[in-house]
Structure formats: C-alpha cells, structure tokens
Amino acid sequence: MTLQNSFSRRRFLGQSTLVGAGAAASVMSLDILKSEAFSKQLKQKGKRVLLLWLAGGVSQLETFDPKPGRLTGGPFQAIQTAVPGVEISELMPKMATRLKHTAIIRSLNTKIGDHGGGARLMHLGRRDEPNLSYPDMGSVMARELGRPDSKVPDYVTFYTATEGRGNAVGQAGFLGSRYAPMFLTTGNKPQNLERLESISDLDHRERADLRRVLSARFTQGRVSPALGSHNVAYGRVRGLMSSEALFDITREPKSIQDKYGPSLFAQQTLVARRLIEAGTPFVKVSRAWWDSHGQNFETHLEMVTELDHVMSTLLDDLQERGLLEDTLVITLSEFGRTPTINGSLGRDHFARAWSATLSGCGIRGGTVFGSTDEDGQHVKDGEVGAAELFATIYAAVGIDPQHEYYVGSRPVPLVDSGTEVISEVLA
Amino acid sequence: MRLSQSIILLALGFVPLSMVQGETLIQDVVDSMLDAKMQQVNITAAPMADDYNILRRTTLDLIGRIPTSAEVDRYVTSEDSNKREQMVDQLLQSPAYQKHLAYDLNLLLAPAGNNELQNFLEQAVTQRRGWDQMFRAMLLGDYEDELERQAMKFVKLRVKDLDNLTNATSSLFFGVNISCAKCHDHPLVIEWTQAHFYGMKSFFNRSFENGDFVGERDYGALQYQTTDGKQLDAQMMFLSGKVIEEPQWTSPDAEKQKAEKKQLEQLAKDKQPVPVPQYSRRAQLLDIALNGDDRSYFSKSIVNRIWYRTFGYGLVMPLDQMHPSNPASHPKLLDFLAQDMSDHGYDLTRLIRGLVLTQAYARSSRYDGENRPPQLWFAVANVKPLTPQQYAAALLFGARNPSQFASEDVLKTQAEIESVHAQARTLAVKFDVPSDEFQVSVDEALLFSNDAALEKDLLANRADRLIGELMILSTDAEVVATASKSIMNRPVTKQEQRVMMKYLKHRQDRREAAVIQLVWALLTSSEVRFNY
Numbered sequence: 001m002t003l004q005n006s007f008s009r010r011r012f013l014g015q016s017t018l019v020g021a022g023a024a025a026s027v028m029s030l031d032i033l034k035s036e037a038f039s040k041q042l043k044q045k046g047k048r049v050l051l052l053w054l055a056g057g058v059s060q061l062e063t064f065d066p067k068p069g070r071l072t073g074g075p076f077q078a079i080q081t082a083v084p085g086v087e088i089s090e091l092m093p094k095m096a097t098r099l100k101h102t103a104i105i106r107s108l109n110t111k112i113g114d115h116g117g118g119a120r121l122m123h124l125g126r127r128d129e130p131n132l133s134y135p136d137m138g139s140v141m142a143r144e145l146g147r148p149d150s151k152v153p154d155y156v157t158f159y160t161a162t163e164g165r166g167n168a169v170g171q172a173g174f175l176g177s178r179y180a181p182m183f184l185t186t187g188n189k190p191q192n193l194e195r196l197e198s199i200s201d202l203d204h205r206e207r208a209d210l211r212r213v214l215s216a217r218f219t220q221g222r223v224s225p226a227l228g229s230h231n232v233a234y235g236r237v238r239g240l241m242s243s244e245a246l247f248d249i250t251r252e253p254k255s256i257q258d259k260y261g262p263s264l265f266a267q268q269t270l271v272a273r274r275l276i277e278a279g280t281p282f283v284k285v286s287r288a289w290w291d292s293h294g295q296n297f298e299t300h301l302e303m304v305t306e307l308d309h310v311m312s313t314l315l316d317d318l319q320e321r322g323l324l325e326d327t328l329v330i331t332l333s334e335f336g337r338t339p340t341i342n343g344s345l346g347r348d349h350f351a352r353a354w355s356a357t358l359s360g361c362g363i364r365g366g367t368v369f370g371s372t373d374e375d376g377q378h379v380k381d382g383e384v385g386a387a388e389l390f391a392t393i394y395a396a397v398g399i400d401p402q403h404e405y406y407v408g409s410r411p412v413p414l415v416d417s418g419t420e421v422i423s424e425v426l427a
Numbered sequence: 428m429r430l431s432q433s434i435i436l437l438a439l440g441f442v443p444l445s446m447v448q449g450e451t452l453i454q455d456v457v458d459s460m461l462d463a464k465m466q467q468v469n470i471t472a473a474p475m476a477d478d479y480n481i482l483r484r485t486t487l488d489l490i491g492r493i494p495t496s497a498e499v500d501r502y503v504t505s506e507d508s509n510k511r512e513q514m515v516d517q518l519l520q521s522p523a524y525q526k527h528l529a530y531d532l533n534l535l536l537a538p539a540g541n542n543e544l545q546n547f548l549e550q551a552v553t554q555r556r557g558w559d560q561m562f563r564a565m566l567l568g569d570y571e572d573e574l575e576r577q578a579m580k581f582v583k584l585r586v587k588d589l590d591n592l593t594n595a596t597s598s599l600f601f602g603v604n605i606s607c608a609k610c611h612d613h614p615l616v617i618e619w620t621q622a623h624f625y626g627m628k629s630f631f632n633r634s635f636e637n638g639d640f641v642g643e644r645d646y647g648a649l650q651y652q653t654t655d656g657k658q659l660d661a662q663m664m665f666l667s668g669k670v671i672e673e674p675q676w677t678s679p680d681a682e683k684q685k686a687e688k689k690q691l692e693q694l695a696k697d698k699q700p701v702p703v704p705q706y707s708r709r710a711q712l713l714d715i716a717l718n719g720d721d722r723s724y725f726s727k728s729i730v731n732r733i734w735y736r737t738f739g740y741g742l743v744m745p746l747d748q749m750h751p752s753n754p755a756s757h758p759k760l761l762d763f764l765a766q767d768m769s770d771h772g773y774d775l776t777r778l779i780r781g782l783v784l785t786q787a788y789a790r791s792s793r794y795d796g797e798n799r800p801p802q803l804w805f806a807v808a809n810v811k812p813l814t815p816q817q818y819a820a821a822l823l824f825g826a827r828n829p830s831q832f833a834s835e836d837v838l839k840t841q842a843e844i845e846s847v848h849a850q851a852r853t854l855a856v857k858f859d860v861p862s863d864e865f866q867v868s869v870d871e872a873l874l875f876s877n878d879a880a881l882e883k884d885l886l887a888n889r890a891d892r893l894i895g896e897l898m899i900l901s902t903d904a905e906v907v908a909t910a911s912k913s914i915m916n917r918p919v920t921k922q923e924q925r926v927m928m929k930y931l932k933h934r935q936d937r938r939e940a941a942v943i944q945l946v947w948a949l950l951t952s953s954e955v956r957f958n959y
Contacts, residue, residue, distance in 0.1 A: 132606070177866045193873065196879055198882070206944075207944035208948075210930050211951050214923065214948055217920070218952065218953050218954040218959075221794050222793055224809065225866065227953055227957060231953060233866075233867045237876045240873065408745045
C-alpha cells in the first residue's frame with residue numbers, strides 16, 4: 001500500500017467513524033491508525049492470497065500424506081519429490097518436482113466432521129458464536145490487504161458446482177458488506193459487470209454523474225457511515241466495470257490458455273491469476289465435489305490429476321511473472337478422508353488427522369510440518385487446528401494474527417487469543 | 428401540580444414519577460427530558476423538519492413505504508393544526524402498519540433469512556397482544572393453539588444449540604449478551620460471571636426438539652467447568668443474580684428412560700406434541716422475567732429496541748449491552764418508558780405512537796452548524812438505511828405513475844396501493860438487511876447500474892409507470908417536478924431543477940432515453956436509499 005493510498009484509506013475510515021464521536025461504543029473501532037500502521041503496511045504491501053477450495057473433502061492419502069503399503073494406503077504409490085526425504089502421492093508427479101515452493105501441514109485435527117460445520121470452520125478459522133458474525137478469511141484479507149479506492153474487486157469467489165455451495169461461506173460479518181465477496185456461481189464472469197445495450201457508455205457515465213450530484217446535495221450536513229458507503233459503492237461501479245476484461249481468459253496468449261487447459265477449474269484459476277496480477281487481494285476458486293464415500297480411487301485418480309496440473313501450472317505462472325513471492329497459494333478442504341477404506345471402496349469424512357498446503361508468499365518451501373501415524377489414523381506430532389492454520393496464513397502475508405478488531409467495546413482478535421503460528425513453515 | 432410543570436420537575440429529577448398527576452403523554456415526557464439534557468450539556472437541536480420530510484419519515488417508519496404524491500399534496504396543504512397527530516393515527520390503523528411492524532419484529536427475532544415467526548407476529552400485533560404475551564407465546568406456547576404453535580418457532584429454530592437459544596433469549600428480550608461469560612467471567616462487566624451464563628442456560632437445559640415440536644423433561648441438571656477447572660452444578664439463575672429453588676427431582680432409571688425414548692419416538696411419528704412437564708424450567712424463566720423488580724430487564728430492553736427502531740440510535744448502545752457499566756444516555760427517561768410499558772400491558776403501539784409524536788422525532792437530520800451534536804443527545808435526526816421491504820417499496824412507489832394513486836375512488840386507490848406494496852415484498856429479497864454497522868455493498872450498486880430485470884421493472888415506458896406519465900408532459904420543468912415529487916416526495920430545489928433540466932436539454936435528440944436516465948439518477952440517489 002502506498003502512502004497515498006494509506007492516506008485515502010485513513011480518510012475513508014475516518015469518515016465512517018465520525019458518527020461515533022461521543023458514542024464510540026456503537027461503531028466498530030478502526031484500528032488502522034495505530035502507530036505501527038506504517039511498518040505494517042510495508043510488510044503487507046502487495047500481498048495476495050489465492051485459495052484453492054477443494055470442496056467435499058480431498059483425501060490426504062491420495063495427495064500429500066500417502067501411506068503406501070499399509071492397509072489404509074489404497075492402490076496408489078508414493079513418489080520422491082524434489083525435496084529429499086519428502087514423498088507425496090504418485091497422482092501428483094508435477095507437484096513433486098515443484099515442492100520447493102510448498103509447505104505441507106500433515107497434522108490438522110479440526111474435530112468437525114460434517115460438511116456444513118467443517119466448511120464454516122475452515123472459512124472462519126473458528127467456531128461460530130451467536131450474536132457475533134465473524135468475517136471469513138477472504139473478507140479479512142480484503143480489509144487488510146485491499147485498497148479502498150481499488151478499481152478491481154477485493155474478494156472474488158468462484159463456486160460453480162451446486163454440491164456444497166451453501167457451505168462455502170462468504171461473509172464479511174462484522175467488517176461490513178464493503179468486504180463481502182463477489183460470488184460467481186455461473187460461468188467465469190460476475191453478474192452486472194457489463195453495461196446493458198440499452199444505454200450508451202457516455203450516457204451510462206453521465207447518468208452516474210447526475211446521480212452523484214443529486215446525492216451530494218443530500219449528504220450535505222448529514223453524517224452516517226451507511227450513507228458514506230452508499231456513495232462509495234456507486235463510486236466503484238465504473239472502475240469495477242473496467243475490470244471486466246480480467247474475467248476474460250481469451251485475452252491471455254493462446255500458449256498460456258493451453259498451459260492451464262480446458263477444464264472449468266483450470267480456467268477459473270487462470271482468471272484468478274489475472275485478478276491477482278491486477279491487484280485483487282483475495283480469490284477463492286472452488287473445485288467440487290471430493291466427497292468420495294464410494295469409488296474413492298477413481299474419483300481421486302481423475303480429480304487429483306487435475307489438481308496436480310492446475311496447481312503446478314499456477315505456481316509456474318506466478319513465478320514466471322514474479323508474483324509468487326507476494327502470492328500465497330493455499331489448498332484446503334473442510335476435512336480429509338478416513339484412512340479406513342469402506343465397503344464401497346470409499347473413504348468417509350475425517351477431521352482427526354489431515355493435510356493442507358501453503359505455497360509461495362512468506363512460506364518456507366519444501367517443509368513438512370507434523371506427521372500422522374503409520375496408518376494415518378492419528379496425528380503423531382505437531383497437532384494443530386483451524387486457529388493455528390489461520391494464524392499462520394495471516395502471518396505469511398504480514399498480518400499480525402493477534403491483531404484485534406473492536407466490535408462495540410469488545411476486542412475481537414483475528415484468531416482466538418493464545419493461538420500460536422506454525423513458525424516452522426514460515427520463511 | 429399542573430401537568431406541564433410536573434413534567435419539567437420530573438425531567439430535572441426533582442420529583443419522583445409517582446407524584447405526577449393526570450394522564451402523562453409519552454411525547455411530552457420524552458421531549459422535556461431530552462430538552463433538559465440538551466440544556467445541561469449546552470447543545471442546540473437541529474430545526475424541525477418540514478412537512479414533506481415528516482410525512483415521508485413517518486410513513487416509512489410506520490407502514491414501510493413512501494407516501495404517494497396525492498398523500499403528499501393532501502398533507503402539506505392541510506391547515507389543520509392537528510394534522511400530524513391525525514396522520515399518525517391514520518397510519519397506525521392501517522393493516523400495512525401491522526404487516527410492517529411484524530416484518531421488523533421477525534427480522535429481529537428469527538434467525539437470519541427465516542420468516543417463520545412473521546404470521547404469528549402479524550396476528551399478535553393485529554390483536555394488540557402485549558409484548559409480554561408475545562414473549563410468553565414464543566417461549567412457552569401452547570401447541571393446542573395454532574398461533575402459539577407458530578410462536579414456538581422461536582425456541583424450535585434454536586433448541587438444537589442451547590448456547591444459541593440462551594444467548595438469543597437473553598440478548599433479544601433482556602438486552603444482555605452473555606455469550607462472553609460462557610467460557611470465563613465477563614472481561615468487561617463484573618456483574619456477569621460464568622454462573623450467570625449457565626444459570627440462564629439452565630432454564631433451557633431440559634428443552635429438546637421432538638419431531639415438529641419442542642418438549643421439556645422434568646429432570647436433568649446442567650454442569651459446567653470453571654476456568655480453574657472445577658466442575659460445578661448450575662442453578663437456575665436470572666441475570667439479576669436471583670436463584671430459583673426448585674422442588675426435588677430424580678432422574679429416571681434406565682428402564683424408564685428407555686420407555687420415555689420409545690414414547691417420544693412414537694409421538695414424533697404421530698406428529699403429536701410432547702406432554703408438558705409438571706415443573707417447567709422455561710415457565711420459571713417467564714415467571715421471574717415478567718414479575719417483580721426483575722421485569723425491568725424485559726421492559727427496558729423492548730423500550731430500547733423500539734426507541735432504536737424509531738430514532739436510529741438507542742438510549743443504550745449497543746442494544747445487547749444493557750448493564751450497569753454501560754448506562755443509558757437518559758436513565759430517568761428509560762425508567763419512565765419502561766414503567767409506562769409495564770403499566771399499560773406492554774402495548775408496543777402505545778409506545779410507538781408516543782415516540783413518533785415527539786418533537787425530537789420531527790427534527791431535521793441535517794445539521795449545518797459546526798459542532799454536530801453526538802447521536803446520544805437526539806438533537807439531530809439520524810439517517811437510517813431502509814430495510815429491504817422499505818427500500819423495495821420506495822423504489823416501486825416512486826417509479827409508478829402517480830396518477831394511479833390519485834383516483835377519486837378511495838377503494839380503488841387503496842387496492843392499487845396494496846397491490847404495489849405486495850410486489851415490493853417480493854422485490855425485497857434483492858437487498859441486504861441492515862445491521863448496526865451497515866454498509867451498502869458494491870453488488871447493490873452494480874445491480875442498479877446494469878441489471879436488465881430491474882431496469883425493465885422500474886424504468887419501463889408504460890402508462891402505469893412514472894416514465895409513461897413523464898413522456899406525455901409538455902415541458903422539462905413539469906418532468907422534473909413530477910418525477911421529483913413521486914420519487915423524493917418533495918418539490919425540487921432551484922439548484923436541482925437547473926441540473927436536471929440541463930441534463931434533459933443536452934439530450935433533446937433522445938428524449939425518452941434522457942427521461943429514463945433522469946428517473947434512474949433519482950431512484951438510485953442516496954435520499955431514496957435512506958430514511959432521513
């Protein structure tokens with residue numbers, strides 16, 4: 001964030017707090033003005049996050065924590081990676097050669113084994129609390145890494161499949177809808193970003209100017225945070241419309257399009273890369289539906305192969321553009337899958353010992369944190385939960401996980417207080 | 428003592444409430460207490476809003492829509508000195524008032540996105556049931572009664588998560604959010620300890636879901652662990668610290684429990700309610716919450732919420748932090764209104780009427796002076812974001828041909844208004860429900876800027892729409908005046924007129940497009956998005 005931007009942010013936020021003067025308890029205190037703000041902003045400068053959300057629960061055994069030769073291991077072998085001593089599933093040969101950018105966390109125990117509850121936990125980093133609506137990871141990133149005057153969206157979510165879509169939380173909670181996601185459920189382009197044919201570009205712009213003039217008269221002598229946000233939202237429309245091209249992958253060279261390939265997941269990941277490159281701080285691309293209670297191995301053969309291709313292409317692409325250093329790529333699900341193989345050759349929900357990966361920005365590549373026992377039934381060492389994972393993710397992009405928001409007079413830390421980051425995976 | 432005199436003395440704290448004789452009017456007490464406080468802190472209030480503004484504000488607040496152009500004309504031209512009170516009473520008698528209040532109460536009481544309490548609330552408001560009766564029906568409704576069966580959704584929708592049920596009940600009805608005290612004694616409020624949280628939860632610990640119904644056992648205790656690791660039995664304890672002694676009970680043996688389980692399964696299968704227990708813990712909560720000194724939690728909380736709904740800011744903020752360390756801005760006023768509430772059968776409409784008839788309610792939201800008074804003195808009206816239904820209604824009524832609502836035939840006009848209002852309730856799903864820190868999302872701005880369906884609905888050149896009417900007017904000045912009155916419910920200022928006429932003039936070659944764009948700019952303006 002440049003100094004100029006930090007000034008406009010300050011002004012924007014200052015405006016929203018005016019009303020609270022004398023009654024600050026009612027308005028969320030905005031803590032950007034703390035003395036360390038400047039150094040913090042330097043640390044967070046240009047940082048981006050791309051979450052590959054593997055909805056339904058990917059199997060850790062067929063990806064990043066294989067158990068070849070064990071009863072629970074399944075038919076696939078493990079292969080050596082570019083990092084000596086670290087093996088992953090043979091379904092991920094491309095990632096195996098690129099593991100030097102990636103840290104694997106093999107010791108998640110998140111306890112919630114249903115899709116809804118698990119997905120909420122892995123989006124919010126904590127359990128729900130009645131009467132306090134928490135922001136999800138994307139909204140926090142939009143708030144902390146975004147720019148208020150940005151012409152690109154702050155937070156974009158792709159979720160085209162219908163299975164599990166309702167579980168994939170996108171909520172700004174107490175941060176307010178300024179930080180809510182642009183939620184794409186059909187195709188690769190968001191709704192209402194394109195001008196209708198019934199109006200010319202000139203008239204579209206000038207009627208917005210007329211609107212602004214009429215509203216400006218009304219806002220004179222009136223103060224309210226919500227009122228400010230109304231005009232801010234309209235002020236962003238034209239800028240966001242100009243970002244429409246970012247959602248159009250045909251503007252990429254053919255060679256790049258070919259590298260990603262034709263699958264929807266690949267195409268949306270390419271859009272995500274375009275958004276990240278243009279300055280969008282948080283993009284989530286969802287790939288569903290990993291819920292392989294039956295025929296786990298066929299499902300994973302197909303889907304892990306795709307994941308391997310898309311993830312490795314993405315990491316290469318980011319690196320070639322010099323973006324990987326500032327972009328954190330996460331793979332995450334609501335939970336993993338049972339080591340025990342059921343009667344339908346499936347694996348069931350399993351939150352007790354599973355894996356996630358972090359690549360790029362702020363990450364010590366090639367590390368493996370934690371381990372499971374030889375059958376993968378329990379965490380053997382380094383047990384961590386959602387809170388530790390989220391603290392680590394925030395720390396990787398330069399956000400202090402102990403950072404507190406104020407809701408009324410109540411301090412709410414980004415992650416539950418007392419949570420430690422997994423410093424072993426941080427650069 | 429004369430009434431006006433006694434109110435002033437009451438406001439200044441010289442006389443207790445009980446000494447005030449005669450029928451005190453809520454609006455008089457409110458105004459004198461607010462005025463006394465403003466004097467004390469040396470604040471000048473904003474001037475009164477004009478008739479246009481007062482009519483729009485009151486109509487939106489009471490029946491959830493903007494006034495029609497005909498209603499605006501009627502009100503501003505009336506010379507009756509009592510016209511404001513008459514307008515208020517007319518609105519309060521309208522069925523739209525009941526629907527609108529029920530809609531807001533449902534937003535408050537039901538989990539987000541759920542409207543299963545709405546019908547109950549609408550019927551209860553229509554029958555003018557007291558807030559205490561509504562609370563009773565929602566907490567301990569009788570399944571024999573169809574309406575109370577609906578009311579029980581309050582418990583039913585939350586009973587799977589007793590922490591949630593406990594906290595929702597405590598926050599929504601008593602103004603006290605005790606969720607912080609679940610894991611440790613409340614860090615900020617010494618009055619709330621873990622014992623309070625589990626004490627309150629104990630009123631619900633025997634409640635459970637059985638099929639379509641909520642049942643309650645007559646045995647079972649709640650245990651919890653303190654921060655220093657001790658395991659304790661919770662006692663039923665109200666927020667005030669008052670503990671309920673209950674008769675001896677014993678847990679049934681394994682065989683009886685098995686029989687009970689079987690019976691419950693059968694009842695669920697037969698879609699029958701669970702028989703009520705001899706001793707109900709939920710009934711104990713009702714008993715303590717609605718009687719004696721402890722009822723002040725209940726009555727103050729509803730006063731504060733209705734006050735917030737009316738003025739856009741509470742006497743206590745936040746609304747769920749009503750505790751001694753966070754006192755009201757006007758403690759005596761809150762006491763008076765709470766007492767009035769319980770003295771008059773917790774009649775919501777009585778309070779709402781009193782508040783909208785105050786001078787404070789009729790102040791302008793615009794303050795041109797240098798030191799804008801803080802919200803807590805109620806010296807300036809607040810700008811409130813519209814609820815989804817209010818906003819949808821503001822858009823649809825604004826975009827209609829105003830002559831549709833101006834027929835001599837009163838019944839026809841009434842039917843027309845009701846029909847458009849019903850459409851607004853459908854359109855409402857497109858907008859966000861405003862919270863305390865509400866911000867308008869960019870999605871909403873994009874929707875208005877580029878959505879084809881919305882354009883087709885609001886900006887059609889048809890006889891029954893505003894644009895159809897504007898297209899047959901002969902001068903630009905008439906277009907500007909008619910559009911502004913329909914959408915903003917007031918005449919235009921000179922400056923606005925100049926800007927809009929210039930816009931039209933520049934587009935003489937495409938007049939229809941120009942008129943549509945003008946209406947768009949008015950409909951999407953901030954003035955329409957808020958109640959001010």
